[in-house]
Amino acid sequence: MPDYLLQLDRQLFHFINHDLGNAFFDVLMPVLRNRLVWIPLYVFIFVFCLWRYKKPGLIIIVLLALTFGLADFGSATIIKSAYKRVRPCNDPAMAATIVSRVPCGTGYSFPSTHASDHFAIAVFLSAVFYRRYKWVLPTLLGWAAAICFAQVYVGVHYPVDVATGAIYGTLVGLSFYWIFRKIDPHFINQHNPR
Numbered sequence: 001m002p003d004y005l006l007q008l009d010r011q012l013f014h015f016i017n018h019d020l021g022n023a024f025f026d027v028l029m030p031v032l033r034n035r036l037v038w039i040p041l042y043v044f045i046f047v048f049c050l051w052r053y054k055k056p057g058l059i060i061i062v063l064l065a066l067t068f069g070l071a072d073f074g075s076a077t078i079i080k081s082a083y084k085r086v087r088p089c090n091d092p093a094m095a096a097t098i099v100s101r102v103p104c105g106t107g108y109s110f111p112s113t114h115a116s117d118h119f120a121i122a123v124f125l126s127a128v129f130y131r132r133y134k135w136v137l138p139t140l141l142g143w144a145a146a147i148c149f150a151q152v153y154v155g156v157h158y159p160v161d162v163a164t165g166a167i168y169g170t171l172v173g174l175s176f177y178w179i180f181r182k183i184d185p186h187f188i189n190q191h192n193p194r
Contacts, residue, residue, distance in 0.1 A: 005160070012159045013088055016152045017099055029150040030102050033114060045125070056187045059180065060128060064121065067176040071120035071169045075113040079168070085110035089155045101154040112157045115165025116172070118144040123173030128180060131188070144169075 031037055045064070049057035088094045089104035122140035129136045148162035157165075181188050 009158045009160045010088075010094065013094070013152060014097055016149070016159070017088070017155050018097055020153065021099055025153055026101060029153040032147055033102070033150040033154060033156075035114075053187070056184050059183055063176045063180050063183075064124060067120045067124045067173055068117055070176075071116040071172040072113060074172070075111050075116035075165055075168060076107070079111055080108040080113070083110045084108050085158075085161070087156055088158055098155050102156065104156060109157055110161045111165035111168055112148065112151050112162040113165065114151050115144070115148045115157075115162040116169040118147045119166040119169030120172040120176075121169075123170045124176050124180075127174065127177035128188070131190070 046061055049060045051057070053060065085108055087104055087107070087109040089098055089100045090106075091098075122144040126137040126140050144166070148166055151157040151162050152159055
């Protein structure tokens with residue numbers, strides 16, 4: 001990474017992690033980034049798709065699982081192994097100023113797998129359901145962005161890590177949406193809920 005970008009990344013990290021620190025975010029952000037918190041949402045999506053849309057719903061669930069799987073594997077296993085960027089909470093250059101709000105972990109930082117996974121889910125579902133439920137797009141993208149912000153706030157990722165993870169997740173989500181369009185074009189082209 002070029003020096004000027006690295007410096008900007010660290011400055012933005014310091015602003016979010018240190019300067020924006022407050023008691024409310026100290027409670028909220030660790031909760032937002034906890035994957036277990038979102039299990040009820042995932043169960044709701046699964047049940048809703050199957051109950052409301054039957055066979056197309058099953059296809060959506062299968063493709064959503066593949067979306068998540070590719071985003072997670074690509075980010076956590078392939079890209080992180082190639083770049084091996086140290087997390088800010090493990091970076092000696094950041095030790096003097098960082099505020100660690102969760103355990104740091106031993107994995108690499110680039111890209112954020114939380115960002116990849118949640119943006120992949122958000123983009124895929126937004127694309128699939130946007131014509132039926134307009135509120136889905138801003139809600140899911142806001143949800144994924146909040147999780148990305150939380151990753152920086154708690155001290156486990158740099159802003160470039162979450163931005164790159166979000167871009168990668170978006171590409172994965174759009175790819176599986178394209179596959180869904182090929183499998184069931186009728187579902188995508190129908191504007192009103194069934």
